[in-house]
């Protein structure tokens with residue numbers, strides 16, 4: 449039984465906890481970031497304070513069209529009513545129990561994921577990195593238990609992105625993120641993305657018997673919006689099968705409807721052994737998941753892996769609501785329709801401006817690769833877009849990335865594209 453949100457609860461809080469009210473009214477400026485925060489980010493000059501659907505407003509009341517949704521996170525836009533309802537109802541029911549107990553929202557959510565995918569078991573955590581950390585540990589443990597301690601090598605791709613824990617950042621194969629932190633975890637082989645010969649060569653080394661897993665993004669997001677070719681993904685599946693290795697698909701960015709399927713593997717015709725999800729999974733509430741088969745999952749017995757917050761009732765209640773909205777023909781077909789509108793609009797812009805060498809992507813997950821002499825200017829486009837009231841992303845220095853809400857309105861797409869064209873005109877001079 450859910451308890452409706454009550455204004456009297458808020459009134460009680462205001463009366464008894466005035467410090468909370470006071471805190472909310474403290475004036476805040478962008479300069480405070482540099483004074484207070486560890487400088488591992490360089491945020492935009494404006495601070496969004498409110499969001500609704502695919503629009504955000506900053507402290508000055510200026511409206512921004514959101515073509516970024518965080519970084520492919522707010523899949524249903526800002527403050528979607530189904531999510532607000534799930535969150536506020538759960539907030540008045542129970543927030544947290546330890547993993548010494550289970551809870552109803554977690555089990556309901558797990559059932560939905562298992563029913564809708566190849567998977568038979570779910571592990572919940574809080575972020576993409578943690579989902580991949582769990583996936584890599586599980587693959588190693590499974591190989592260890594079934595084939596011996598020598599089978600630990602992980603094949604991953606250069607320019608991938610799998611998260612910022614030291615294990616996942618090493619898997620990512622981008623030296624700039626892993627250097628300077630001391631000895632990196634060993635047992636990784638990096639090949640070029642979409643390079644079938646390179647993948648075969650990795651398996652040929654020492655007979656490939658020490659390889660426990662291949663981890664891949666079905667489309668490289670951070671690495672430049674590079675779709676995985678069906679041949680490459682199929683070869684990865686075949687080689688894993690031939691060598692008793694597990695295929696891990698990192699669907700943290702590609703999953704939850706972003707490409708027009710619930711998970712991208714469903715469109716690619718290649719089924720992984722382990723799938724990781726986060727970002728759009730919670731639509732803005734931090735949650736991650738690792739999905740796998742019952743047989744593989746059994747390599748994690750009690751105490752072998754864990755988390756304090758994974759499967760938290762609040763997170764799972766919200767994620768369940770997100771799942772129910774996204775996993776419908778209406779939303780998934782809508783993503784395909786929006787893809788067509790974006791592609792048409794971007795091509796039209798390019799026919800006038802001639803700034804993109806390539807426009808590619810799947811669903812509402814698009815990359816516009818800048819051509820010479822504009823290479824390296826994706827950051828400048830992002831900034832200029834902000835000045836025009838549009839939020840876009842980059843995927844490396846050459847690619848402007850677009851990853852809006854799956855249900856962004858057609859009018860907002862057109863308005864956002866118009867703003868993008870103005871920004872391109874200003875940034876690329």
Ligand SMILES: Cc1ncc(COP(=O)(O)O)c(C=O)c1O
Pocket residue numbers: 519574575576577578580609610611612665669670698699700701702726727
């Ligand atoms: C494909 C992919 N994997 C993993 C991650 C890491 O997720 P998180 O930042 O939630 O740890 C990201 C984040 O950008 C991602 O795009």
